[in-house]
Amino acid sequence: MSEQERNAVKSEMKSLSGKYLTFKLAKETYGIQILKVQEIIGLMSITSVPRTPDFVRGVINLRGKVIPVIELRKKFGMESIEDTDHTCIIVVQVNGPKGLITMGVLVDEVSEVIDISDEQLEPAPSFGTNIDTAFILAMGKLADAVVILLDIDKVLTTSELSSISSI
Numbered sequence: 001m002s003e004q005e006r007n008a009v010k011s012e013m014k015s016l017s018g019k020y021l022t023f024k025l026a027k028e029t030y031g032i033q034i035l036k037v038q039e040i041i042g043l044m045s046i047t048s049v050p051r052t053p054d055f056v057r058g059v060i061n062l063r064g065k066v067i068p069v070i071e072l073r074k075k076f077g078m079e080s081i082e083d084t085d086h087t088c089i090i091v092v093q094v095n096g097p098k099g100l101i102t103m104g105v106l107v108d109e110v111s112e113v114i115d116i117s118d119e120q121l122e123p124a125p126s127f128g129t130n131i132d133t134a135f136i137l138a139m140g141k142l143a144d145a146v147v148i149l150l151d152i153d154k155v156l157t158t159s160e161l162s163s164i165s166s167i
Contacts (some may be wrong), residue, residue, distance in 0.1 A: 002104070013121040016138050022111040022147055023090065025073055028113065031140060038091040038102065040110055043083055051159065059104055062070045062091065068164045069104035075155065083109070094160040095153045103164060107153070117142045121149075 020031035021040075027080055041062070048058040055074035059066050069089055073080055088112035093100050124136035135154040140147035156164065 009102075009123055010118070013123070013138060014118040016121055016149070017118040019113055019115055020140070020147070020149060021090065021113050023088070023107040024109045024111060025107060026078055029145060029147045030072075030107075031114070032090065032092065032105075033146045034113060036092050036094070036152050038093055041089050041091060041104075042060075043087045043089065043106075051104070053163070054110055056164065059088070060104060062102075062104075065102070067091070067102050067104055069106055069107045070156070071087065072155075073106075073108070078101050081082075084108070086110075092152050093162065094156070096164075101161060102165065105155075114140075114142070116147070116149070 019034040021034050021037050022029050022031045024030075042129070044060055046060055049056065049068075052058075055070050055072075057069045057071045057080065059068050065099070076099065084094040087106065088110045089104040089106055091102065091104050093102055095101075102131075121138045122139045122141060123138060124133045135151050137149040137151045140149050
């Protein structure tokens, strides 16, 4: 890696430093930039919608506004589990093809808000050409763990966002 490339990576990591809401899926810890998070709500009644992708759990009525809820486990190809007392919905704002979309992200458990400095960040590893890691902003290195920092705008593809925004 050239000096110019190293400086570009350092600059990018510096721009990604800040506060992240961390949550668990299976045994892994993930993070979302706190500025993308609108609120965290407990599990509520989710109405299923026919003919939606399998990772779309359904919709909820959040103070009079109907918003789609995606099950992040399914989106990431993990096995679904029974909801627990810790299961939460993180309400986020993502950039869709026609502007901001409010949606819920179903996670196993919300952990905490952490402050990650650029020294704790590393670019997402490359797993080869067949594996898409565009939705990973960076890897956060904490004392004894790694947090996968998500680019919530890229977790869903443009066509998936289009189909969800029409729900």
